[in-house]
Amino acid sequence: MTLSRQELLGVGRLVIQGVIGVTDVVEAMHSNISRVAPPIGRGRKPRARGLSGQIYSSVRGVTRLVGLGLETAHRWLPDISLDARQHPTREAIIARLNGVVGDHLEASGNPLAIPMSLRQDGQTILARNRPARQLPANPRPTVLLHGLCMNDLQWRVDGHDHGAALARDTGVAPLYLHYNTGRRISANGRELADLLQSMVQQWPGRIEELNLIGHSMGGLVIRSACHYGQSLGHDWPGLLGSAIFLGSPHHGAPLERIGNLTGRLLETSPYSAPIARIGRIRSAGIQDLRHGNLRDADWQRVRKGAVADHRQWVGIPSGVSVHAFAASRSPLDSDPQARLRSDGLVPVASALGQHRDSERCLNLPEHHRHLFPETNHMQLLSSSTVYRRLRDCIKP
Numbered sequence: 001m002t003l004s005r006q007e008l009l010g011v012g013r014l015v016i017q018g019v020i021g022v023t024d025v026v027e028a029m030h031s032n033i034s035r036v037a038p039p040i041g042r043g044r045k046p047r048a049r050g051l052s053g054q055i056y057s058s059v060r061g062v063t064r065l066v067g068l069g070l071e072t073a074h075r076w077l078p079d080i081s082l083d084a085r086q087h088p089t090r091e092a093i094i095a096r097l098n099g100v101v102g103d104h105l106e107a108s109g110n111p112l113a114i115p116m117s118l119r120q121d122g123q124t125i126l127a128r129n130r131p132a133r134q135l136p137a138n139p140r141p142t143v144l145l146h147g148l149c150m151n152d153l154q155w156r157v158d159g160h161d162h163g164a165a166l167a168r169d170t171g172v173a174p175l176y177l178h179y180n181t182g183r184r185i186s187a188n189g190r191e192l193a194d195l196l197q198s199m200v201q202q203w204p205g206r207i208e209e210l211n212l213i214g215h216s217m218g219g220l221v222i223r224s225a226c227h228y229g230q231s232l233g234h235d236w237p238g239l240l241g242s243a244i245f246l247g248s249p250h251h252g253a254p255l256e257r258i259g260n261l262t263g264r265l266l267e268t269s270p271y272s273a274p275i276a277r278i279g280r281i282r283s284a285g286i287q288d289l290r291h292g293n294l295r296d297a298d299w300q301r302v303r304k305g306a307v308a309d310h311r312q313w314v315g316i317p318s319g320v321s322v323h324a325f326a327a328s329r330s331p332l333d334s335d336p337q338a339r340l341r342s343d344g345l346v347p348v349a350s351a352l353g354q355h356r357d358s359e360r361c362l363n364l365p366e367h368h369r370h371l372f373p374e375t376n377h378m379q380l381l382s383s384s385t386v387y388r389r390l391r392d393c394i395k396p
Contacts, residue, residue, distance in 0.1 A: 099149030102182020147216025182283030189224020219248025
């Protein structure tokens with residue numbers, strides 16, 4: 001796999017930090033075992049004593065020296081510019097890394113952190129604090145937002161791309177958001193609001209209608225951006241025609257809640273608590289999927305690892321045509337009274353914005369709630385049935 005000079009530097013930094021992190025975990029477990037800590041409660045000192053402690057310190061010291069050597073060596077490497085379309089595997093791996101540890105990559109200044117931009121065919125056409133490049137002269141821009149651990153090129157699945165198909169059938173101009181899915185959803189939402197405002201201001205001609213389509217986490221970023229766009233007095237929310245959510249976890253995803261509870265259980269014993277550190281590595285973006293946090297206040301004032309849902313509900317600007325698509329692995333002829341299976345990641349009720357608390361519902365009319373049986377989360381991107389319904393939501 002080909003990497004640029006900066007990306008090689010980023011990989012080197014990540015490996016060094018990973019080795020040091022694993023060393024800390026192993027040393028903490030060694031320390032608790034050697035000191036015969038009680039099975040329940042807080043552990044003893046995380047550092048080992050005597051010769052063992054010196055060995056762990058040496059491992060960390062040597063690792064840091066190797067890191068300094070890599071930092072120096074990268075300056076002598078030639079820099080190359082890579083076309084995203086010619087390196088889809090590289091783009092996919094970097095996107096997964098950003099999904100898992102993207103907040104850490106950004107906070108540490110790692111070159112692997114993905115900056116937010118609007119792209120077409122893998123080429124950046126608009127980014128923060130940069131003038132637009134070749135925006136299409138089309139009055140109906142449609143922005144597509146990918147999900148967790150994905151990138152803009154992955155809208156093409158099995159030869160089909162919703163954006164390209166909509167351009168062909170409805171005449172819209174598809175633009176694809178490329179962003180770091182490991183950041184807080186509220187941070188991505190605020191930056192997207194600013195980016196859309198910049199796009200509107202630089203658009204070549206009048207915009208008749210702006211459409212937003214989000215898959216999975218992308219739908220939550222749309223709702224967050226609408227909240228911040230309205231709060232900041234932006235122009236673009238008034239241009240919104242449609243907001244379409246494909247399998248978006250409006251009320252969170254069970255897998256993150258399970259991961260959080262598992263981590264809390266591991267922390268109850270000093271022997272397993274060091275392992276819980278590995279679980280805490282998961283990004284802030286993943287943690288926001290616990291309940292579907294959209295605003296800074298949803299997580300800033302909440303104790304880390306909290307189980308309860310402390311969100312304030314965020315709606316969509318009035319006058320916007322909102323559609324929620326949900327997939328279910330249940331068969332078409334399943335018992336209508338039985339609980340429908342999820343799409344493998346997102347429960348049906350969460351994807352449709354339904355909640356037992358009426359104040360937390362999207363309150364969509366029935367004909368704006370679309371259910372697709374015998375379909376999984378990723379098939380929402382490739383199903384011809386899903387596309388036909390999507391096309392009907394964005395009419396020519």
